[in-house]
Amino acid sequence: MFSSRSGAALTARGAVFALALASTLGAGPLLAREMPEAGTAAAAKKPNVVILATGGTIAGAGADAANSATYTAAKVPVDKLIAAVPQMSAVANVRGEQVFQIASESFTDAQLVQLGKRVSQLLKQDDVDGVVITHGTDTLEETSFFLDLVVKSDKPIVVVGSMRPSTAISADGALNLLDAVTVAASKEAIGQGVTVTMNDTIQSGRDVTKRTNVVPSAFFSQWGPLGMVIEGKTYFFRSLSKRHNTSSEFDIDQIDSLPLVGIVHGSGNMIPGVYDAEVQAGAKAIVNAGTGNGSVAGYLVDKLKDIRSKGTLVIRSSRVPDGLVLRNAEQPDDKYDWVVAHDLNPAKAKILAAVALTKTSDTKELQRIFWEY
Numbered sequence: 282m283f284s285s286r287s288g289a290a291l292t293a294r295g296a297v298f299a300l301a302l303a304s305t306l307g308a309g310p311l312l313a314r315e316m317p318e319a320g321t322a323a324a325a326k327k328p329n330v331v332i333l334a335t336g337g338t339i340a341g342a343g344a345d346a347a348n349s350a351t352y353t354a355a356k357v358p359v360d361k362l363i364a365a366v367p368q369m370s371a372v373a374n375v376r377g378e379q380v381f382q383i384a385s386e387s388f389t390d391a392q393l394v395q396l397g398k399r400v401s402q403l404l405k406q407d408d409v410d411g412v413v414i415t416h417g418t419d420t421l422e423e424t425s426f427f428l429d430l431v432v433k434s435d436k437p438i439v440v441v442g443s444m445r446p447s448t449a450i451s452a453d454g455a456l457n458l459l460d461a462v463t464v465a466a467s468k469e470a471i472g473q474g475v476t477v478t479m480n481d482t483i484q485s486g487r488d489v490t491k492r493t494n495v496v497p498s499a500f501f502s503q504w505g506p507l508g509m510v511i512e513g514k515t516y517f518f519r520s521l522s523k524r525h526n527t528s529s530e531f532d533i534d535q536i537d538s539l540p541l542v543g544i545v546h547g548s549g550n551m552i553p554g555v556y557d558a559e560v561q562a563g564a565k566a567i568v569n570a571g572t573g574n575g576s577v578a579g580y581l582v583d584k585l586k587d588i589r590s591k592g593t594l595v596i597r598s599s600r601v602p603d604g605l606v607l608r609n610a611e612q613p614d615d616k617y618d619w620v621v622a623h624d625l626n627p628a629k630a631k632i633l634a635a636v637a638l639t640k641t642s643d644t645k646e647l648q649r650i651f652w653e654y
């Protein structure tokens with residue numbers, strides 16, 4: 282049973298995307314439709330979109346078409362991904378760059394900064410109308426929020442991944458990639474912030490998170506998607522009200538590295554020494570992924586107060602996927618000089634804290650930043 286899409290369409294798409302791997306392995310030529318030649322009138326009319334490939338399942342390959350969860354991520358190079366979705370040439374003049382070829386859990390802050398700088402550089406060019414980043418889904422929510430905070434451009438930036446490798450029956454990467462290019466090429470996406478196109482929806486890169494780890498409908502925002510993309514048309518229904526991109530006070534051109542921020546996951550019966558280990562490793566801030574409303578066990582409060590008094594920032598988030606952490610609810614944040622992450626989950630709070638710390642370590646300023654972004 283196919284839950285959300287027609288079985289015939291899914292199977293056809295899987296077969297098309299599987300061509301990418303066949304070619305990678307030298308099994309034969311690609312059946313890509315001819316792309317319009319650069320410099321022709323047809324090419325001049327279409328928006329120019331650059332695909333920056335970083336790896337992930339969208340570039341993944343398994344041994345058999347039945348392998349939807351057992352495969353190797355980051356195998357198929359960007360030119361093969363592009364050749365496997367010839368429908369993109371009707372939407373935009375597409376070219377690709379292989380920035381990395383990694384599973385996204387292996388992303389480092391240095392790579393995040395490098396990617397951000399490349400996106401910024403490209404979007405300053407008159408001959409680039411939008412950028413698509415192909416990415417593993419595990420940390421896609423971090424990268425999409427990071428780019429939303431630091432790239433000073435109104436042009437569309439779309440981050441896209443897939444849940445099934447390119448070789449799988451019903452691979453979801455091909456349509457997700459076509460949808461990403463469609464959004465990146467659309468006028469409607471200008472100024473909407475970084476978006477994520479997966480499973481026919483357009484989500485805000487600011488608040489989308491991975492909520493299930495095996496099915497194509499993996500990405501979810503508690504505030505709902507921005508819109509949908511269907512058969513080459515974008516439909517936007519809401520806008521991001523938080524500061525982002527050109528309205529952001531952060532600029533990747535001014536950032537060369539990110540300070541270390543740690544996350545401590547809340548549970549019952551915790552080990553206070555974990556906080557010390559983060560501080561000793563050089564963490565400038567610790568995001569406390571507390572229980573419930575960002576609650577902190579009574580026996581941990583002194584530890585967190587002590588850490589704060591010695592200079593490390595304490596940011597209260599929650600391990601609960603949705604909701605808000607409010608200031609002075611559960612803990613007296615004013616008294617302890619702690620910051621709350623508001624609706625940002627621990628991974629998102631870590632990104633915002635790291636970016637904010639490039640400018641300030643004043644807790645009033647940091648709290649303002651957590652309200653505004």
Ligand SMILES: NC(=O)CC[C@H](N)C(=O)O
Pocket residue numbers: 336337338339354383384385386416417418419420442443444445
């Ligand atoms: N669906 C995926 O992309 C997960 C594959 C891999 N763990 C990654 O994040 O790159």
